Amino acid sequence: MRKFFCSMIIAGATLALAAGAADAAKGNRDAAMEKCFAEAQASAPDIVGGGSGSRRTAVYKDCMKKAGYRP
Secondary structure (H helix, E strand, C coil), X not given: CHHHHHHHHHHHHHHHHHHHXXXXXXXXXXHHHXXXXXXXXXXXXXXXXXXXXXXXXXXXHHXXXXXXXXX
């Protein structure tokens, strides 16, 4: 019975560590997205006529690729 509970504690700790790593990876992606949104906004602040929207999208995609993420 004692071995069973020890195994359950180890399994629970393993799951908790895995969940923490996934949250950290998501946090890094969120930070990259915020940085890239800001960079894209700065490159084409006002969308007039639709031309700057394509530039903003291109800047965002390039920034995310450089950060190692899929846009």
